[in-house]
Amino acid sequence: MDVAEAVARAHRQEWAFVLASTVRVCRDLDLAEECVQDAYAKALVSWERTGVPERPAAWLTTTARNRAVDLLRRAALERRTLPLLAGDEGVVAGPGEDAGLTDERLRLVFTCCHPALDPRAQVALTLRLVCGLTTAQVARAFLVSETTMAARITRAKKKIAAARIPYRVPAPEDLPERTEAVLTVVDLLFATGHTAPSGPDLVLTGLVEHAAALARMLRLLLPGDAEVAGLLALILLTDARRAARLDAAGRPVLLADQDRGRWNHALIAEGLVLVRAALRGGPPGPFALRAAIAAVHAEAPSWESTDWPEIVGLYDLLLSRRPTPVAALNRAVAVGFAYGPEAGLSALDELADEPALAxxxxxxxxxxxxxxxxxxxxxxxxxxxxxxxxxxxxxxxxxxxxxxxxxx
Structure with a gap:
């Protein structure tokens, strides 16, 4: 395997684990990032001489952690750094061991999405630390200057330190609240990538792919969580239409006019299985219901055959679980297709004074x-x-x- 390709693949697949394991050693996010970046740079040189190791993540983790320990010893950073990420100590399982991999990645995701942090900071930290994007890439994704984004990320790290946010998986009684914050961040990442808020591109492919990767990670880490299954299903079923969303000239194609033969039917099949898992047992949550709506569209062989009354019913359930102005707007659009444009306009009129939609x-x-x-x-x-x-x-x-x- 080409070394550059191997390093790039390790960056995509193992960055979160390598960083999380290094944080456990040095208790300093900035130092951990520096050591991990150094480890990846060394891999480009070392692997050319010795070949790509059988377990790249283990090599990278050992290199980064050794570098962190060396810096701590030489600079005596133990006495000068803030007591960041207070949490349980102990030896962690090495990369490739499922228990350790699950634990470490989950720790990092939940730390980035701690409810004490501002939602924008949660998104920025998730992209920076879990996805491994540079500060400049995160800034471009959210259309702010690199200086602004750097300051936002720095403030979030300081908040983690000052508030002594634990670097651990939440206790069982806290998990539902914390998981919801994680799912909300991943959903926002996907929505931002699916339709870029501004700029020349309709889709920010990198953000879409990172959101999908995070959702898959969460599904691996929390396989019994119905809402995690719902979020992944929603992302897959929605992103399955990507190839049909623009015509040859780069103009947007409405759902009604899309060539459904260009949809990614492998993603649709995977998403439908996940929807059934999300709806199985107990009242469905918001992500499961949104995924079910996407499934109705995915299963319809044509726009004309779409079951719009069913979609309206699903939106009614969604609004009873989590009422939001955007969900109410989407329901009004569905009403317009299910019962006629006059009915749709009447539903829209009810939202005319909604401040969030101004x-x-x-x-x-x-x-x-x-x-x-x-x-x-x-x-x-x-x-x-x-x-x-x-x-x-x-x-x-x-x-x-x-x-x-x-x-x-």
Whole structure:
């Protein structure tokens, strides 16, 4: 195997474990990151001479931890660093041992997503520490300067230190609350990648793939959690449409017009199995219900055969479990397809004074689409123009301008 490829693969697959194991030694996130980066750099040179080791993660972990211990001894950092990540001590299982792998990665994910941290900081830390993105890459993903993102990540690390956030898997009684925070962060990562808030690209592929990888990791670590299964199913079923979302000219293709033969049917099959697991036993949670909605779309052989009344019913259940303005908006759109555009507009009118949707572009887009179906061209045009004011993604702006031009 090519050494550069082997190192890149180890970075994608093992970064989280190597970093987590190194943190256990030095109790300092910055120092741990420095040592892990140094270990990967050494691998590029050393593996050229000795060959790629049978267990790359073990080699990287040993190298990074030895480097951390050496720096601690030589610089006496034990006395100067903050008592970061207070938690249980002891020897951890080495990479490749399932128990140790599960424990260490789970520790790191839950530390990044501790509810004491600001949600934006949770996302930034997850990308930086668990996914291994550089600060510049994280900044680009969220459309802020590298300086701003560096400061955000630094503040989050200091908060972990000052609050003595434990570096451990939560106790069983705390796990439901903490797991929800982790799932919310991964969901936000995927949503941001699925449709970029701004910029020239509709999809931020790197973010989508990192979110999917995190969801798979959580499924491995928490195989009995129905909501984890629901989140992974939601990501797979939604991302399965990626290849059909843009036409040859790079213009967005609405779900109604997508070539379903271009959907990734392997992801759909995997997602449907996960949906059944998420819905099995007990009342379904929010992620399981959203996955079930995605499954209805995935199973429909055509747009015309979509079971819209079932989707409306699933949204009703979702709103009873976790009412959010966006879910209510999506339900109103489904009502418009299930029971006619007039019914859809009536449902949208109920959301007109919702503060959270005041600058949300998909509300006027929904109103415009329903108005078009009723032949109300002027109302549709005004709604599209309103949506254009709040849309920053270049691909979506181009689509809205085309819609406005069609209406004259």
């Amino acid at each position: 600058t949300y572009p998909y509300l006027p887009v929904a109103r415009a689409d329903l108005s078009r179906r009723l032949g109300r061209a002027e109302q549709a045009r005004l709604a599209y123009e309103e949506a254009l004011l709040f849309t920053e993604n270049d691909v979506e702006r181009g689509f809205l301008r085309e819609r406005i031009a069609e209406l004259g």
